Each structure stands twice: as structure tokens, then as C-alpha cells.
Amino acid sequence: MSGFSSFWASQNKVFRISIILLLLASITYGQGNRKPFAIEGKLNLTSWDIDQNPIELNGDWFFYWNQILTPQDGLLSFNQENKNIKSFPGLWTDYEGDTSYPSFGFASYLLIIEGLEKDKEYALKVPDMYCSYQLWVGSKLVASNGKIGRDAESYEPEWRPVTVNFVAERETESILLNISNFDHSKGGIKNSIVLGPVEHLASQKTNEVAANLIRIIGIALISIISLAGFFLYSKKLFTYFSIFSILWSVRGIFSNMYLIYSWIPDFNWTLGTKIEYLTIYTSVLVGYHIFHNLFPNHSNKIISWASIFINSTFIIITLVSPAVMFTELLNIYFGLMGLLLAYILINVIQAYIYDEKGAGYLAVAITLIIILFFYDMLSYYKFLPYNPYITSIGYVILYGLLGYTLRYNQLHKSKDTTFKFS
Known part of the structure; x- marks a missing residue:
């Protein structure tokens, strides 16, 4: 015991604070697990104060493959003895068991909620799904994206997260979700549906949209300022950083909240999805090009050409192939880019050690x-409350810091950078 006390006393404050934070996170995680959870298709909210604590409708839902149920059909299916229960939210392509489900198809999910207050208005925060859906509460259709169908000809995909209101007609309500997919490599629903008070979820939606706009506009302004740097300092690298920034700003419109479908409801889903993926590949391609020209002494020729080849290949595949193909390849790409980012981090550290101009600022940017990344991960697993402004403002600061790194580096060079891989 005395050995442990000596060890504890010898540690610095950072170590002790880290241990305390981990303990608090564990406590928070344990408390989060006490939330009501759907069991065998039923979620009991009788003892839960939903006005103070919105609830994710997670747990065991009834699952009906190759069926598109109506509210009446759903209740009839609920009373049947043979009930197929699956974890919700869940991609049917990930479900394990005696039956495997293909990407393309359609299905219904059913949940019975007990403990609602009759005639009270509630709100549902509904995420985008793969790739069209209808959501019924009781006998009323409260939300939909695209057009569900039993084949590719009768369905239309759409991604548009929504927050909708409904009035509980009784204390026990059924929630029926029909999903169709004939485009994406995934099928089903990945994120939770949230039930809560109208004011709270409406405010949350407003904050999420506002935070997303801050990120989009902030990074776009940085792009414009960076482009001005080309004319002021005659440095071509500012143009590349401007392109890099505007690509990520455009990505903010075509991902996350998918604002493009709120602004232009008839915008083609396949085109929007291609733009979402292309902004990833092109921004990485341009971003590595910037890194290579900032620190050419710390960039390997083989890695440089490999980056061009890999990203160009994914760009071409995305342009010419259907969504089911290029969406399937994203995990492979992330694995490759994880290795590339690790390589960049190692070389930035080397550049900092050798006192390369701007390496210190870039190291701070990578730390940010x-x-x-860890904030997003911890908030996703409920260790920390998620605040969309933190991530959005964080990314604006990040791009501002990257732009300053570029300016600092270029102003301390005696001649213009030559744009070629050497």
C-alpha cells in the first residue's frame, strides 16, 4: 500500500487529473446505461422524465424483412407469435444470425412505447437513413425521406435529417419505420431516433444547423482570404490552400446535416453523394500536395506519387461507378488515409525538430x-455532452491556423515554391 502511495504522490498533476477524468467518464457512462432500453419491442417510459431528458429509442425492435407495413399491419404483426427482434438502430447488412440480408431491399421496424402522456405534443429527431423511409406514430405519418418502394423503379433516395412533432393519442403508441434501399452499399438505419420535448429538440436542431453554417461560412472566408494571399505575395501555394479550404466548406453542405437537401429538395441524391465523397478524396490530394511543398525535405517521392495514384483512383471510381460500388470502398480508403496521416504526423515532427519554418504551427494544428477527433469520439460514446459549436469553431480555428502556417512558411522563403514532386 505504501508503494502505491509513493507512486501516486510522485506523479504530476496532469497524470492525477487524467485519472480523475477517466473515473468521472466511467461514472457518466454507468449513469447513461440506466436509461430506458427497448426490450422485446417495447420501451417503457413510465418512470422517465422525458421533459428533462430526451431519450434515444434504442434497443430491441421488431424487424420485418421484405415487408412494408402500414400502421394497422404493424400492430397485427406485433401480436403474432413469430417475432424477429433486432438491435436498433442497426444496419440490416450488419445483422448476424441464421439469415443474412443484402444491401438492396426493404424492411419495417416496429416499436411499442409505453408511458406517454395522452394529448401531449412530443418531438422526434429523425436522422438520415439508407436511403428512404416512412415514419409512423400511431396512425399518422410524421416524417419521410424520398419515396419507399419494393424495387429500384418505385423508390427514390433522400438524405435529410428532420425534427418533427406529434401529439400522443394514447399513453401507449406504436412507432413504425419503413425503409427502402436500392442504391447504397448499406441498408437500414445507423443513428438513433430521439424522442423529447418540442422546445428542446427544436432548439437542438437550430443549434446544429447554425453550428454547421459557422463551419461552412468560416472556412469559406478563410479560402477567400487565402486566395488574396496569392495576389499579395505572389505565392501559388496560397491558391492550393484556398482550393483545399473551399472543398471542405462544400463538404459541409453535402454531409452531416445534408443542408443541400433542405435548400434544394429536388437535388439529385446520387450527384449529392458523389460530391460528398469527391470532396474527401480531392481535399486529401490537395492537402498532401500542400504538405509536400511546405516541407519538401521531409516528403518521400514514392509516398507523394502513391498519394496521387490512390486519390485519383478513388476519384475516377466515384465519378464513373454507381453508388453501391463507391460507397462500399470508403472503409478501405479511410484505412489507407490513416496510414498517410500517420506518415505526415511523423514528418511534421521531424520538420519541427529541424526547425523548419511553420512546422511548429502545423504541429499545433495537428494536435487540434x-x-x-477524440472529442467527437468521446461525445459519440456519451462520455462527454456533444456541443456542435465546439467542433465547428474548432475546425474554423484549425483552418485559420493552417492558413497562418502557410503564410509564415512562405514569407520566410527567399524564392517561390516550385510545384513539382521531386
Whole structure:
């Protein structure tokens, strides 16, 4: 015991604070697990104060493959003895068991909620799904995306997260969700549906949209300022950074909240999805090009050409192939880019050690990327409350810091950078 006390006393404050934070996170995680959870298709909210604590409708839902049920059909199916229960939210392509489900198809999910207050208005926060849906509460259709169908000809995909209101007609209500997919490599629903008070979820939606706009506009302004740097300093690298920034700003419109479908409801889903993926590949391609020209002494020729080849290949595949193909390849790409980012981090550290101009600022920027990544991860697993403004403002600061790194580096060079891989 005395050995442990000596060890504890010898540690610095950072170590002790880290241990305390981990303990608090564990406590928070344990408390989060006490939330009501759907069991065998039923979610009991009798003892839950939903006005103070919105609830994710997670747990065991009834699952009906190759069926599109109506509210009446759903209740009839609920009373049947043979009930197929699956974890919700869940991609049917990930479900394990005696039956495997293909990407293309349609299905219904059914949940019975007990403990609602009759005649009270509630709100549902509904995420985008793969790739069209209808959501019924009781006998009323409260939300939909695209057009569900039993084949590719009768269905239309759409991604548009929504927050909708409904009035509980009784204390026990059924929630029926029909989903169709004939485009994406995934099928089903990945994110939770949230039930809560109208004011709370409406405010949350407003904050999420506002935070997303802050990120889009902020990074777009940085792009414009960076482009001005080309004319002021005659440095071509500012143009590349401007392209890099505007690509990520455009991505904000075609991902996350998918604002494009709120602004232009008839915008083609396949085109929008291609733009979402292309902004990833092109921004990485341009971003590595910037890194290579900032620190050419710390960039390997083989890695440089490999980056061009890999990203160009994914760009071409995305342009010419159907969604089911290029969406299937994204995990492979992330694995490859994880290796590339690790390589960049190692070389930035080397550049900092050798006192390369701007390496210190870039190291800070990469540290901020890591902080934002872990914040997103911890908030996703409920260790920390999620605040969309933190990530959005964080990314604006990140791009501003990257732009300053570029300016600092270029102003301390005696001649213009030559744009070629050497």
C-alpha cells in the first residue's frame, strides 16, 4: 500500500487529473446505461422524465424483412407469435444470425412505447437513413425521406435529417419505420431516433444547423482570404490552400446535416453523394500536395506519387461507378488515409525538430485535429455532452491556423515554391 502511495504522490498533476477524468467518464457512462432500453419491442417510459431528458429509442425492435407495413399491419404483426427482434438502430447488412440480408431491399421496424402522456405534443429527431423511409406514430405519418418502394423503379433516395412533432393519442403508441434501399452499399438505419420535448429538440436542431453554417461560412472566408494571399505575395501555394479550404466548406453542405437537401429538395441524391465523397478524396490530394511543398525535405517521392495514384483512383471510381460500388470502398480508403496521416504526423515532427519554418504551427494544428477527433469520439460514446459549436469553431480555428502556417512558411522563403514532386 505504501508503494502505491509513493507512486501516486510522485506523479504530476496532469497524470492525477487524467485519472480523475477517466473515473468521472466511467461514472457518466454507468449513469447513461440506466436509461430506458427497448426490450422485446417495447420501451417503457413510465418512470422517465422525458421533459428533462430526451431519450434515444434504442434497443430491441421488431424487424420485418421484405415487408412494408402500414400502421394497422404493424400492430397485427406485433401480436403474432413469430417475432424477429433486432438491435436498433442497426444496419440490416450488419445483422448476424441464421439469415443474412443484402444491401438492396426493404424492411419495417416496429416499436411499442409505453408511458406517454395522452394529448401531449412530443418531438422526434429523425436522422438520415439508407436511403428512404416512412415514419409512423400511431396512425399518422410524421416524417419521410424520398419515396419507399419494393424495387429500384418505385423508390427514390433522400438524405435529410428532420425534427418533427406529434401529439400522443394514447399513453401507449406504436412507432413504425419503413425503409427502402436500392442504391447504397448499406441498408437500414445507423443513428438513433430521439424522442423529447418540442422546445428542446427544436432548439437542438437550430443549434446544429447554425453550428454547421459557422463551419461552412468560416472556412469559406478563410479560402477567400487565402486566395488574396496569392495576389499579395505572389505565392501559388496560397491558391492550393484556398482550393483545399473551399472543398471542405462544400463538404459541409453535402454531409452531416445534408443542408443541400433542405435548400434544394429536388437535388439529385446520387450527384449529392458523389460530391460528398469527391470532396474527401480531392481535399486529401490537395492537402498532401500542400504538405509536400511546405516541407519538401521531409516528403518521400514514392509516398507523394502513391498519394496521387490512390486519390485519383478513388476519384475516377466515384465519378464513373454507381453508388453501391463507391460507397462500399470508403472503409478501405479511410484505412489507407490513416496510414498517410500517420506518415505526415511523423514528418511534421521531424520538420519541427529541424526547425523548419511553420512546422511548429502545423504541429499545433495537428494536435487540434487530434483533440477534435477524440472529442467527437468521446461525445459519440456519451462520455462527454456533444456541443456542435465546439467542433465547428474548432475546425474554423484549425483552418485559420493552417492558413497562418502557410503564410509564415512562405514569407520566410527567399524564392517561390516550385510545384513539382521531386
